[in-house]
Amino acid sequence: MNIANPYSSNCPTRKVLDRVADKWAVLVLGLLIEGPIRFNRLRRAVEGISQKMLSQTLKSLERDGLVSRKAFATVPVTVEYAITPLGQTLATTLDALRVWAETHMEEVTANQQRYDAGAKSGA
Amino acid sequence: MNIANPYSSNCPTRKVLDRVADKWAVLVLGLLIEGPIRFNRLRRAVEGISQKMLSQTLKSLERDGLVSRKAFATVPVTVEYAITPLGQTLATTLDALRVWAETHMEEVTANQQRYDAGAKSGA
DNA sequence: GAGCCTAATTACCAAAAGAAACCATCGAGG
DNA sequence: CCTCGATGGTTTCTTTTGGTAATTAGGCTC
Numbered sequence: 001m002n003i004a005n006p007y008s009s010n011c012p013t014r015k016v017l018d019r020v021a022d023k024w025a026v027l028v029l030g031l032l033i034e035g036p037i038r039f040n041r042l043r044r045a046v047e048g049i050s051q052k053m054l055s056q057t058l059k060s061l062e063r064d065g066l067v068s069r070k071a072f073a074t075v076p077v078t079v080e081y082a083i084t085p086l087g088q089t090l091a092t093t094l095d096a097l098r099v100w101a102e103t104h105m106e107e108v109t110a111n112q113q114r115y116d117a118g119a120k121s122g123a
Numbered sequence: 124m125n126i127a128n129p130y131s132s133n134c135p136t137r138k139v140l141d142r143v144a145d146k147w148a149v150l151v152l153g154l155l156i157e158g159p160i161r162f163n164r165l166r167r168a169v170e171g172i173s174q175k176m177l178s179q180t181l182k183s184l185e186r187d188g189l190v191s192r193k194a195f196a197t198v199p200v201t202v203e204y205a206i207t208p209l210g211q212t213l214a215t216t217l218d219a220l221r222v223w224a225e226t227h228m229e230e231v232t233a234n235q236q237r238y239d240a241g242a243k244s245g246a
Numbered sequence: 247g248a249g250c251c252t253a254a255t256t257a258c259c260a261a262a263a264g265a266a267a268c269c270a271t272c273g274a275g276g
Numbered sequence: 277c278c279t280c281g282a283t284g285g286t287t288t289c290t291t292t293t294g295g296t297a298a299t300t301a302g303g304c305t306c
Binding site for chain 4: 038039040043051052054055071074075076077078079
């Protein structure tokens with residue numbers, strides 16, 4: 001079982017890591033944890049995402065078993081996306097990242113400005 | 124509404140999240156937490172990374188104040204990279220992600236195979 | 247003085263993201 | 277009737293990013 005190091009490219013952990021390193025997936029999962037939601041509503045909620053990327057993100061999340069898709073044969077066909085139990089475990093983990101961002105973003109931004117200022121004068 | 128929802132694109136949290144959604148940054152930070160390390164050593168450790176991407180990743184991590192760079196005027200100039208205290212807090216958070224991956228990768232892989240099989244026959 | 251090791255950049259090409267248009271269906275309204 | 281709007285997508289095109297390989301620069305070794 002001890003497959004261990006994600007630093008070798010053939011390690012499956014690396015694949016999952018690659019998958020998770022996706023800003024849209026992180027944002028979508030973060031929204032889905034609040035409850036099932038329809039496609040366009042999701043699109044409006046996640047500011048800046050295109051239909052293509054949302055569709056693509058949802059498809060791969062579904063493929064991974066992190067979200068479930070349910071289509072209703074209503075007037076204009078509605079599709080509802082929901083997070084799965086597995087997806088919830090990931091969303092919980094990712095939430096720590098959001099908390100980190102909220103806690104440290106000011107410091108990071110300050111660092112960036114200091115760096116940029118230094119690079120400008122130091123060059 | 125300074126902080127709050129990362130779903131609006133102008134939220135600084137979103138910027139940090141974008142930044143973190145980078146597989147190389149995650150892997151590099153994970154290695155740096157074990158101690159300072161030189162450029163080429165890092166490159167050999169992170170399998171599959173190119174010099175360009177490593178250089179680029181390190182530069183942006185340095186800009187964010189997550190790692191520090193120290194050049195030594197040795198024979199062939201050596202450069203050592205180390206994680207900063209701020210970087211450590213992030214690396215710790217990201218470690219939870221690695222743990223998630225190690226715990227759930229089998230399930231995710233199984234889901235993918237089931238999905239792919241279903242799509243093939245079900246389409 | 248050719249070759250090598252260091253860290254990093256550059257040029258070039260492939261892949262992915264982004265923007266915007268199009269598709270098909272149906273109900274509402276002019 | 278015919279267009280409009282809303283539904284969830286896909287397609288097309290452009291831009292941005294990532295990957296490969298070659299190059300740079302300096303000094304040491306052979």
